[in-house]
Amino acid sequence: MSERATAISFEAYRATRNFAALDGLRAVSVFLVFSEHFGGIGWTRFSGWLGVHAFFVLSGFLITTLLLRERDATGRISLQAFYIRRATRLLPLYLLVFLAVLGLSWLAGDGSWAQMKAAAPYYLSLQNELAELAPLHMTWTLAVEWKYYLVWPALLVVFGTTPRSALAAVGFCIAALAMIGIGGHEWKLLLPQNYIGMLLGTGLAIALHSRRGFALLGGLMNHGVALALVLLLLLWQRRFPLVADRIGTASAIAVYSLLVTLLIPALVAPRTWLARGLASKWLVFVGHRSYAMYLVQYVAANAVIAALPGLVVGTPLLLLSFGLALLLSHGLHRGFEKPITAWGHRRAAAVKRSPAPALAGAGAALRAETGHSPLL
Structure with missing residues (x-):
């Protein structure tokens, strides 16, 4: 199949509402993360924890793509609607799992109860990275x-009136993170390596949203590039400790995030x-439940160990924990997560139908004054 045959047109890309390959x-x-936590030495050499940085890239790409398409469709970005969608998507399930783990820790009567009590203020204020080790670390x-x-959505509303200005805002954020990294600051709330993936995904979304940027990146939408990037990612994960020793952990994570970012164009080309x-x-099914699986992973693993007391960290525990987490997550997805998310989308849609506030309309007003188009 030729490179032209594997690519997708700009119009088809902009019309695509669901990128199944990203799921x-x-x-x-999420399997990589499970392998790191429960697979043992045979699996940890693949640095599965890097899977969270792939999630970060996807978050930046998808969130920015949705915001840009909303602005094209309605002439503005509603920050209120965005925060309603995100809050109802993430927080109810998170709080449910938090309460469940808190209760299970109390019933266990072991050290996990003291850990959860100490970590609770951070967990409830979403400053989780400041908490000491606890069951939901x-x-x-x-x-x-x-x-x-x-x-980021607020920055996009204020500064992202054109693709150039939006990319400039992303570049400024990356430069600021780089300066923090060069300065050697150990700010747990703002570790550069934890944000670089989202910003790279954001930059890719902005570039692909413009016709010129899409044309420049079209060369990544083919079999050869996809294969090369997959092999590079596998090599990077396998050799990550050695690479990190040479160039630093933050830089090695940044390169990994960049490779994931470069892979996405081949995934949006169906x-x-x-x-x-x-x-x-099967993969899309798991992907739709990956957030819940990530939250209940230790609940599932502890349940497996309780049922099979002789089981230790290794491939059997990995597979059984993954399977049980998928089963639990499916129930949560259908009975809890999906209904609340649907309500949030309905509420956000109602908000978007209301008159635009001054800040949300700033981008459209500036385009009207300057004659700039949202496309390059």
């Missing part, structure tokens, strides 16, 4: 994403072999 990438990423990633959600594979029904 498949979520499924792979992996939720530091949710706190990182929430800070991005609070800041004819590439990689996109077809990741868009399989």
